[in-house]
Amino acid sequence: MSEQTPLLSVENLTVEFKTDKGTVRAINGVNFKVMPGETVAIVGESGCGKSVSSLSIMGLVPSPPGKIVDGSIIFKGRELVGLNEKEYRKVRGNEISMIFQEPMTALNPVLRISTQMVDVIRLHNDVSKKQARARAIEMLDTVGIPSPKQRIDQYPHELSGGMRQRVMIAMALSCGPDLLLADEPTTALDVTIQAQVMDEMVRLQKELNMAVILVTHDLGVVAESCQRVVVMYCGQIIEEGPVEAIFANPKHPYTKGLLESIPVVRDKKVPRLPTIKGVVPDLLHLPNGCRFADRCDKVHSRCHEVVPELSGCEIHRVACFSPNGDVQ
Amino acid sequence: MSDAIMEQGSSTVVPAKRESLWTKAFQKFIRDKVGMISLSVVGLYLLIAILAWLGLIAQGWDELLADGQMGPTAEYWFGTNINGQDIFQRAIYSTKTAFEVGLTVAVVATITGALVGSTTGYFSGTWIDELFLWLMNCLDCIPYYLMVAAFAVALADNPYAMHIAMMSCFWMGTARLVRGEVIKLKNMEFTEAARSLGVPVYRVIFKHLLPNTSHILLVEMTLLFITAIKSEVILSFLGLGVKDSISWGLMIAEASGEVTAGYFCNFFASSGMLFVLVLAFNMFSDSLQDALDPRKI
Secondary structure, eight states: OTTSOOSEEEEEEEEEEEETTEEEEEEEEEEEEEOTTOEEEEEOOTTSSHHHHHHHHHTOOOTTTEEEEEEEEEETTEEOTTOOHHHHHHHBTTTEEEEOSOTTTSSOTTSOHHHHHHHHHHHHSOOOHHHHHHHHHHHHHHTTOSSHHHHTTSOGGGSOHHHHHHHHHHHHHTTOOSEEEEESTTTTSOHHHHHHHHHHHHHHHHHHTOEEEEEESOHHHHHHHOSEEEEEETTEEEEEEEHHHHHHSOOSHHHHHHHHTSOOOSSSSOOOOOOOOSOOOOTTSOOSSOTTGGGOTTOOGGGGTSOOOOEESSSSEEOOSOTTSSOO | OHHHHHHHTOOOOOOSSOOOHHHHHHHHHHHOHHHHHHHHHHHHHHHHHHHHHTTSSOGGGGSOOSOTTOOOOSSSTTOBOTTOOBHHHHHHHHHHHHHHHHHHHHHHHHHHHHHHHHHHHHTTTSHHHHHHHHHHHHHHHSOHHHHHHHHHHHTTTOTTHHHHHHHHHHHHHHHHHHHHHHHHHHTSHHHHHHHHTTOOHHHIIIIIIGGGGHHHHHHHHHHHHHHHHHHHHHHHHHTSSOOSSOOHHHHHHHHHHHHHTTOOHHHHHHHHHHHHHHHHHHHHHHHHHHHHOTTTO
């Protein structure tokens, strides 16, 4: 795998937001790679920089107040940071697409599905309206919308949540992107619909051979559908590795905590669910050393002084001084 | 329940009759009696205005036809004014003047307001927004009637000085409303989704965001129409408005001399016409607002 050239490689990405109280580093020196056809999950709790990472890749960090201050995003050998708006537009939707958390608000309520889909297809391809419409119907059919020929002329409010998310997926995939960013695509859906939509995504990913970055906090979804996991905490990557390794042998205390806090219903006697004590530090007043130090039960003096680097072997890396519980 | 069935892909139930927000609003409007009555009154006025504009009726408004200050007769329904002109024809022809001012001002001001409002709303927080807000605040500082007088002088008695003055003042209210709505809309995911699919900014603003404010624009346009007509009457009364034509405002100005002498025809004809139109249009506007309010559909 490592011999292949990565489809996307994010290097030392740092994004800052200017607020009234001072400058906030939403993500700080993030490095990760996505291989062609691979599914990578970015997990972490709210405010850890998951969404900002994906918006940075799309070049859609709200500016002002946000700004990419350092690092590079290389997609298919091309630098995306600093690309002008016109060039970036050709990438968005065409080579990198994105789907969103809220299917209820991600479609424009006053435009028909056909208008929205045809618009996107014609933006990136030199086709007639009729051809674009045919393509849109084909895509709706692909994502499992029944009677797409009738559905395409409906308004978003006439579709259910699951169907809207499917329409969103159809729209995002209509130009055959190489990379799909899915920002919590199933969070707002019913559990049954969640599974259907996820299955659909996994199937389409194989069919179209595209890479997916799945931003989520649902570890169940991660275990089912991803090959690699990137765990983020407070704007930094703290652990990265294959999904089996992360689930079987988590090294960072935070990842361990996350996995332990998944309820296991199969046990007859349900013990009190463990939680990670403490709260996420304020991004304005970050500690000097490891950002997890205040919440970690394996903390020692060095953790408060030096920020641990992401290290370890090529496939499973962790940013902790005592990844196995012992001081290195 | 039916959603669940559709999700399985086994059923192909699609509502046969497609209802857009507009058809729903339309159906709601035609059920509204007050709305329909006021609309037909407005429609009658519009018909009169069009016929006068085409030169089919009331072309004798300017002619000296009979003795002055006649009461209502079979030939002159509302009597004649001090110069012996037919008050009925004058009142009818004034409808054309009123609609001309109302429509041009309402359309131009609403479009300007929509364009400026949506652009500033989208770029809120940047210098573009600051610039336009500053401009609007500056324009707001100038007293309205002073502005009209200034335009009248600057345009050397151009008959459209009043129109231009109104257009340059009235767009700001619409712009502020649209700006607020667009600020709300641009933080919704569909804006981000459109951007993430590579839709250029100008298309996001004018094709994706602006249509979402159409209910505001339509109601704003009806309100501006009324405001413009009322302003025209006041300005004409004050001598800043219509020149070389007739308007209810000019008729009321004429009547101000006549009423003291006991002749009320001119006054009642002009203010009555104005009153009915404004009332009907306000009621129509209210009904329209109810019908278009997405929270009530």
